[in-house]
Amino acid sequence: MPQYAVSAIGRDRPGIVAAVTRVLLDHDVNVEDSQMTILRGRFTMMLILATPEGGIDEASLRAELEAAAGELELDAISLNPVGAAEEGGPVEPSHIVTVYGMDHPGIVQAVATALADASVNITDLETRLVSDDDGADLYAMMLEVALPAGMSQGDLEAALATIPREQGVEVSIRELERDEL
Numbered sequence: 001m002p003q004y005a006v007s008a009i010g011r012d013r014p015g016i017v018a019a020v021t022r023v024l025l026d027h028d029v030n031v032e033d034s035q036m037t038i039l040r041g042r043f044t045m046m047l048i049l050a051t052p053e054g055g056i057d058e059a060s061l062r063a064e065l066e067a068a069a070g071e072l073e074l075d076a077i078s079l080n081p082v083g084a085a086e087e088g089g090p091v092e093p094s095h096i097v098t099v100y101g102m103d104h105p106g107i108v109q110a111v112a113t114a115l116a117d118a119s120v121n122i123t124d125l126e127t128r129l130v131s132d133d134d135g136a137d138l139y140a141m142m143l144e145v146a147l148p149a150g151m152s153q154g155d156l157e158a159a160l161a162t163i164p165r166e167q168g169v170e171v172s173i174r175e176l177e178r179d180e181l
Contacts, residue, residue, distance in 0.1 A: 010074030012043040093123040093144035101169030103137040118159035121146040
């Protein structure tokens with residue numbers, strides 16, 4: 001079944017999800033996976049869609065999504081075909097890495113590079129910028145990661161060992177507790 005990705009961002013307000021999913025339903029498109037959140041006052045969404053066996057009228061779907069985005073005054077919306085996911089299902093995260101410190105450029109890149117160099121897969125990443133009592137901007141990042149076969153938590157700690165000194169942040173690692181939905 002052909003799959004598409006829809007991404008959208010715009011000033012947060014009620015009705016964004018309802019309007020976008022109405023267009024998708026009108027085209028008999030199914031939302032298979034999604035992530036939606038508010039980033040600095042902007043509502044963001046990323047959807048993976050399954051289309052009917054007979055296909056869709058991509059131009060019509062794109063035009064209706066853009067019309068909805070215009071009515072909602074979104075900053076951007078996109079529709080793109082995506083290839084099939086790899087066999088074996090989604091990667092399961094095993095650990096949570098948290099990073100806290102004074103905000104500055106390069107924190108995400110440094111942590112992501114250290115993890116990539118150790119073949120650690122980032123399965124979820126969330127950041128927040130918050131002000132402390134003195135008005136200074138503090139950066140908080142939480143990552144769910146999947147370790148490669150044979151890697152221990154100690155190996156992960158070693159892979160991230162230089163980050164606190166180089167970036168002036170605190171890094172902590174803990175094993176992820178499994179919750180069943």
